[in-house]
Amino acid sequence: xxxxxxxxxxxxxxxxxxxxxxxxxxxxxxxxxxxxxxxxxxxxxxxxxxxxxxxxxxxxxxxxxxxxxxxxxxxxxxxxxxxxxxxxxxxxxxxxxxxxxxxxxxxxxxxxxxxxxxxxxxxxxxxxxxxxxxxxxxxxxxxxxxxxxxxxxxxxxxxxxxxxxxxxxxxxxxxxxxxxxxxxxxxxxxxxxxxxxxxxxxxxxxxxxxxxxxxxxxxxxxxxxxxxxxxxxxxxxxxxxxxxxxxxxxxxxxxxxxxxxxxxxxxxxxxxxxxxxxxxxxxxx
Amino acid sequence: xxxxxxxxxxxxxxxxxxxxxxxxxxxxxxxxxxxxxxxxxxxxxxxxxxxxxxxxxxxxxxxxxxxxxxxxxxxxxxxxxxxxxxxxxxxxxxxxxxxxxxxxxxxxxxxxxxxxxxxxxxxxxxxxxxxxxxxxxxxxxxxxxxxxxxxxxxxxxxxxxxxxxxxxxxxxxxxxxxxxxxxxxxxxxxxxxxxxxxxxxxxxxxxxxxxxxxxxxxxxxxxxxxxxxxxxxxxxxxxxxxxxxxxxxxxxxxxxxxxxxxxxxxxxxxxxxxxxxxxxxxxxx
Numbered sequence: 001x002x003x004x005x006x007x008x009x010x011x012x013x014x015x016x017x018x019x020x021x022x023x024x025x026x027x028x029x030x031x032x033x034x035x036x037x038x039x040x041x042x043x044x045x046x047x048x049x050x051x052x053x054x055x056x057x058x059x060x061x062x063x064x065x066x067x068x069x070x071x072x073x074x075x076x077x078x079x080x081x082x083x084x085x086x087x088x089x090x091x092x093x094x095x096x097x098x099x100x101x102x103x104x105x106x107x108x109x110x111x112x113x114x115x116x117x118x119x120x121x122x123x124x125x126x127x128x129x130x131x132x133x134x135x136x137x138x139x140x141x142x143x144x145x146x147x148x149x150x151x152x153x154x155x156x157x158x159x160x161x162x163x164x165x166x167x168x169x170x171x172x173x174x175x176x177x178x179x180x181x182x183x184x185x186x187x188x189x190x191x192x193x194x195x196x197x198x199x200x201x202x203x204x205x206x207x208x209x210x211x212x213x214x215x216x217x218x219x220x221x222x223x224x225x226x227x228x229x230x231x232x233x234x235x236x237x238x239x240x241x242x243x244x245x246x247x248x249x250x251x252x253x254x255x256x257x258x259x260x261x262x263x264x265x266x267x268x269x270x271x272x273x274x275x276x277x278x279x280x281x282x283x284x285x
Numbered sequence: 286x287x288x289x290x291x292x293x294x295x296x297x298x299x300x301x302x303x304x305x306x307x308x309x310x311x312x313x314x315x316x317x318x319x320x321x322x323x324x325x326x327x328x329x330x331x332x333x334x335x336x337x338x339x340x341x342x343x344x345x346x347x348x349x350x351x352x353x354x355x356x357x358x359x360x361x362x363x364x365x366x367x368x369x370x371x372x373x374x375x376x377x378x379x380x381x382x383x384x385x386x387x388x389x390x391x392x393x394x395x396x397x398x399x400x401x402x403x404x405x406x407x408x409x410x411x412x413x414x415x416x417x418x419x420x421x422x423x424x425x426x427x428x429x430x431x432x433x434x435x436x437x438x439x440x441x442x443x444x445x446x447x448x449x450x451x452x453x454x455x456x457x458x459x460x461x462x463x464x465x466x467x468x469x470x471x472x473x474x475x476x477x478x479x480x481x482x483x484x485x486x487x488x489x490x491x492x493x494x495x496x497x498x499x500x501x502x503x504x505x506x507x508x509x510x511x512x513x514x515x516x517x518x519x520x521x522x523x524x525x526x527x528x529x530x531x532x533x534x535x536x537x538x539x540x541x542x543x544x545x546x547x548x549x550x551x552x553x554x555x556x557x558x559x560x561x562x563x564x565x566x567x568x569x570x
Contacts, residue, residue, distance in 0.1 A: 019535055021556055022555075022556040022560045022563070022565070023553075023554070023555055023556070024424070024554050024569075024570040025567055026570075033529065033531065033535055033557070034531055036509070036510070036531040036532040036533040037532075038533075052509075052533065139309070160528070160548075161528060161529035161530060161531055190507075222446045224321070243446060244445040245318055245446060246318065246321040246446055247302055247318055247319060247321040247322075248337065249321070250304055267309060268308075268309050269308070269309050270306045270316065271306055271307040272304060272306055272318070273304075275307045278307070280307070284309075285310045285311075
C-alpha cells in the first residue's frame with residue numbers, strides 16, 4: 001500500500017508583537033519582538049514534548065521534529081497533523097503508531113544549541129552510514145546564496161532575536177560560471193533547531209523530483225554537531241553559516257565529508273571542512 | 286546538622302583547538318574554534334543527562350544544572366562532584382539522594398535556547414512565588430558593566446561561537462553617581478544555558494555574605510523565558526543582554542518585575558521591562 005503525504009492544518013498566529021520600551025535617552029517608544037509560544041505535541045493522543053516556537057509553520061515543525069528525532073521514517077507514516085493555537089496543541093495522527101516510543105524518547109542528550117537541546121536517541125548513531133550526494137558549489141553560487149539571504153524579508157529584520165535558515169538548490173550556472181542558487185524555503189524561529197526541523201518537514205512534503213540539484217543549507221546560527229548531523233540527514237552536503245563552528249560540528253562534518261562554511265557575509269567566508277566540494281574562484285574574492 | 290559546601294574536582298581541558306581553513310582568496314590558514322565535549326552526569330551512580338560543553342568549569346556547571354533544574358535545593362545537598370575528562374563523566378555524590386528523581390526528570394519541555402533546550406519539570410512553576418530583591422541600577426553602572434564585558438579576555442575573542450555571561454554586583458557609587466559595577470565571574474560555553482548554570486553553581490559555592498549589593502546578570506544571548514526565570518531564581522532582578530528579547534522572556538520579566546535590558550552595546554540600550562529599577566541619567570546618553 002502506498003500512503004500519501006499527511007494532511008496538515010494551516011494554523012496561523014501573529015509572529016511579532018509590539019512592546020513599549022525606554023531607550024538610553026529616557027525616551028519611550030514601541031519596538032517589535034518575536035512571538036514565542038508553547039506547542040505541545042501529542043502523537044496518537046499521547047503527549048510527547050512541548051516545543052517553544054515562533055509559530056510560523058507549526059505543522060512542518062512538528063513533522064520535521066518527528067523526522068529529525070527519527071521517531072518516524074518518512075512523512076507518509078503520518079496521517080495528519082492538526083495544530084490549534086487556541087489550546088497550543090499539535091495533534092499528530094499516525095497510520096500505524098510509533099514503535100517503542102517510550103523507550104526511544106527516554107534517553108536524554110542535552111546538546112549545544114544555544115541551550116540545552118534535547119535529542120532523543122543516540123546523537124551520533126548512524127552518522128557513519130550516511131552517504132552524502134556529490135554536491136559541489138562554486139564560489140559565485142555561495143555569494144549568490146548569501147546575497148539572497150541579505151535581501152530576504154524577515155522577522156529578524158523587524159524584531160530581531162530569531163534564527164533563520166534556508167534551503168537552496170544549485171543549478172548548472174552559466175558559461176562564465178556565474179552564481180545560480182535557488183532559495184526554496186526560508187524559515188525563522190526562536191530556536192534554530194526548530195528552524196532546521198521545519199525545513200526537514202518542508203522537504204518531506206515535496207513530491208519526488210521536486211528538489212533537483214545539489215542542496216545547500218544556510219543558517220544564521222553556529223554550526224554545531226546537531227546542525228551538521230541534521231543537514232546530512234536531509235541529504236545536504238554543504239552548509240553555510242553567518243556564524244562559526246564548534247569542535248563537535250567540525251568533527252562530524254569532517255567525518256561525514258560535509259562542506260562546512262562559516263563567517264559567510266558579503267564576499268567573505270571561511271571553509272572549515274570538506275573544501276573539496278567548494279570550487280574556488282579566487283578572482284571573485 | 287549543618288552540611289558544608291561540596292568538594293569539587295578541578296578538571297581542566299583545552300578550551301580551543303586549531304583547525305585548518307580555506308578563505309575566500311583560496312588561502313589556507315589556521316583558526317581557533319571552541320572546544321565542545323560531552324559530559325555525562327551520574328547522580329549517585331545513576332546516569333542523569335549528557336551535557337555538551339566547552340568544559341571550562343565543569344564542576345560548577347553540573348552543580349548549577351542540578352540547582353536550576355531544581356533537582357537539589359542547595360549546594361549543601363551535594364557531597365562531591367568529580368569530573369574526569371578521560372571518560373567524559375561527572376560523578377555527583379549526594380548526602381541523601383534526590384527524591385523522586387525518576388518522576389522529576391520525566392517531563393520534557395523543549396525550550397527555546399537556540400535549540401531545543403530541555404528543562405525538567407514545570408517551566409513556569411513557582412515563578413509567582415519568586416520575590417526579587419530591591420535592586421536598582423544607574424545608567425552609569427550599566428555603562429560600566431557593558432564596558433567591563435568589552436574589555437574581558439575571552440574564548441569568544443579568540444575562537445568565536447560561544448556565549449558568554451557574567452555576574453555583577455552594584456556598589457553605592459560615588460557622589461556624582463558614577464558607575465560602580467563589580468564583575469565576580471565570567472563564564473563562556475557553547476551553550477548559553479550551560480553558561481548561566483555555571484554561574485548558578487558559582488553563586489552556590491560562595492560563603493554567606495560574599496555577594497553584597499544588587500546582582501546584575503549579563504548575557505551575550507537573547508533574553509528568553511528560561512534565561513529570565515533562571516536569573517530570578519538566582520536572586521537577580523536585572524538582566525542585561527547584547528541581544529534582544531523573546532515574547533515569553535518579556536512576559537516572564539514583566540510578571541516577576543525583573544528589569545530586562547537588551548541591545549546593550551557601547552552607550553546604547555533598550556529597556557524592555559522593569560524600567561522602575563533603572564535610574565536614568567539622560568545626560569550620559
